[in-house]
Amino acid sequence: MLAVVAFLVLPSAAPARAAAPANNQERLGQRVLHLAGGGVLRGSTRKVNDRWEWRGTGSWKTLQSWQVVRVVEERELLREVKARRDDLVPGAEQRVQFWNWMADEGLYAETLEEVGVVLEDAPHAPEACAFLATRDLFVALPQPPPMKEATESGTDELEDYLRFAAAAPPAARELCLNRLAFDAQEAEELFARELIHPSPGRRELAAIALGRLAPGETGRALLSHAIFDRTEQVRLACASSLGAADDPAMTLPLSRALASSSPRISQRAAVALGVAGYSEAVEPLARHLANLSTKSAPAAAGSPRPPAAHIFVGTQRAYLQDFDVEVANGASVADPQINVITGGAVLDVRILGTQTVSLRTRRSTVRHALQRLTGEDFGLDADRWLTWWNNRPSNDSDDSTTSTTSERR
Numbered sequence: 001m002l003a004v005v006a007f008l009v010l011p012s013a014a015p016a017r018a019a020a021p022a023n024n025q026e027r028l029g030q031r032v033l034h035l036a037g038g039g040v041l042r043g044s045t046r047k048v049n050d051r052w053e054w055r056g057t058g059s060w061k062t063l064q065s066w067q068v069v070r071v072v073e074e075r076e077l078l079r080e081v082k083a084r085r086d087d088l089v090p091g092a093e094q095r096v097q098f099w100n101w102m103a104d105e106g107l108y109a110e111t112l113e114e115v116g117v118v119l120e121d122a123p124h125a126p127e128a129c130a131f132l133a134t135r136d137l138f139v140a141l142p143q144p145p146p147m148k149e150a151t152e153s154g155t156d157e158l159e160d161y162l163r164f165a166a167a168a169p170p171a172a173r174e175l176c177l178n179r180l181a182f183d184a185q186e187a188e189e190l191f192a193r194e195l196i197h198p199s200p201g202r203r204e205l206a207a208i209a210l211g212r213l214a215p216g217e218t219g220r221a222l223l224s225h226a227i228f229d230r231t232e233q234v235r236l237a238c239a240s241s242l243g244a245a246d247d248p249a250m251t252l253p254l255s256r257a258l259a260s261s262s263p264r265i266s267q268r269a270a271v272a273l274g275v276a277g278y279s280e281a282v283e284p285l286a287r288h289l290a291n292l293s294t295k296s297a298p299a300a301a302g303s304p305r306p307p308a309a310h311i312f313v314g315t316q317r318a319y320l321q322d323f324d325v326e327v328a329n330g331a332s333v334a335d336p337q338i339n340v341i342t343g344g345a346v347l348d349v350r351i352l353g354t355q356t357v358s359l360r361t362r363r364s365t366v367r368h369a370l371q372r373l374t375g376e377d378f379g380l381d382a383d384r385w386l387t388w389w390n391n392r393p394s395n396d397s398d399d400s401t402t403s404t405t406s407e408r409r
Contacts, residue, residue: 030074032106036067040106040138042074077105085114092127099131108137112171119170123208123237124244132174141172144180162194166201177209188214195221200231207234211241219245223253226272227265235268239275248280255284263357267365274369282373286389289366293386295359307351314344 033041033052045054052068053060081102088098095118102111118128142164145157165176180187187209194206195218207225210218219242226238242250254276257269270288273281319341323334370385371377378384 032072032074032077033063033068034070034072034106035063036069042106045071072105077107078110081107081110092125096127096131100135103135103137108139111137112139112169115174116169116171119174123170123174123240124211128171129174129212132171133178137175139172139175141175141179144176146181162202162205166199166205173205173208177205177212180209184213188217192218192221195225200234203229203231203234204237207237207241211237211244215241215245216247219247219250223250226254227257227268235272236275239272242272243276243278248278250276251278251281251284255281258284258288263362267357267362270362270366270369274372277373279373282370282389285366285370285373286386289363289370290386292359292363292366293383309349310346311349312344312346314342317341317343 027046027048028044029046030043031045033045033054035041041054043054043056045052046060047053048062051065052063052071054063055061084098084101088094095114099111099115102114115128115132118125122128142161144161161176165173168176182190191206191209191213194202195210197203197206203225207222210222215222222238222242226235226242229235229238251273254269254273258266258273260266260269266288270285273285317340318338320336321339322337324337325332325334367378367385376388378388
């Protein structure tokens with residue numbers, strides 16, 4: 001769990017002291033103290049004899065009066081956070097201003113939560129990544145070992161670090177990636193191996209890291225996992241990293257996958273195109289929607305029994321059974337006679353169940369991908385989407401979809 005480096009102490013009653021006035025206990029509460037040196041203390045505080053006291057893991061500590069320049073009640077700050085969040089105007093600049101204000105007030109945990117909301121939907125959001133890379137947030141994170149030491153002395157420390165980063169919330173995960181001091185090539189090799197790790201969290205971390213390091217060089221692996229990985233979060237992370245490559249050619253394999261005979265592969269390709277965010281994907285998605293709109297749903301056939309069959313599992317062993325001896329003109333020839341022993345078992349095999357993707361689901365997936373790419377909202381009406389695509393201004397369509405895609409990414 002991510003720990004905030006500040007004095008976070010739950011409210012509790014202080015030990016009774018004979019010399020302390022009764023009203024001192026009434027001053028006990030959760031506050032944020034801003035110090036003269038620029039530091040911030042957050043936690044249980046009280047004021048005794050015109051001096052602020054705070055309690056960390058041990059006893060109460062007393063601050064000199066000149067050390068504390070501003071005191072804010074924590075509950076007042078949290079109310080202000082809620083009010084500002086409700087009044088927040090959509091836009092990257094406004095979000096960054098909101099995050100900076102929270103960090104200035106010492107609300108580091110709340111800052112990471114707000115940044116994490118953006119990174120959850122767009123792991124490569126430029127404003128969120130830039131904010132975490134440049135802003136000092138006092139949070140406790142493990143230090144990654146240098147790559148040379150990790151390879152020479154074993155991978156236990158590196159393994160622990162990657163395990164922590166994979167399980168961390170999105171903003172803390174981004175901070176962990178920022179702290180990696182590896183060479184770009186070494187990091188690329190590391191995360192290319194991590195992309196096939198059994199843990200879904202580790203594969204998601206690797207996909208995001210590769211999107212930051214070398215999305216173009218590892219594009220084939222990212223494309224494969226964006227379609228065939230068994231975990232949805234990994235597929236979405238791979239698709240987002242494909243968008244970070246800023247290479248529209250990445251859409252070509254996904255566009256071809258739309259025509260796959262497998263409905264599930266076709267659906268995953270549509271989702272990946274929407275997440276990658278390339279405006280070049282609008283046309284193939286619209287055409288795919290047209291094809292789906294002309295199809296009719298198969299007639300309901302009840303619940304037929306899945307097919308059954310038999311398979312043979314066994315081995316064959318060859319052995320020398322005898323020799324066929326032939327004698328002629330004072331010479332003899334012995335031809336070996338080879339025979340075969342077959343052993344095994346015949347097993348009953350039956351399909352336990354099948355899974356299909358309905359046309360309604362596939363159409364909805366494509367429409368949501370188009371909404372994400374274009375910023376238009378035509379609901380679930382396929383005819384309106386097709387009409388908009390066919391009647392769009394040819395000169396302005398690329399610019400409008402590109403600007404919308406850049407903002408969303």
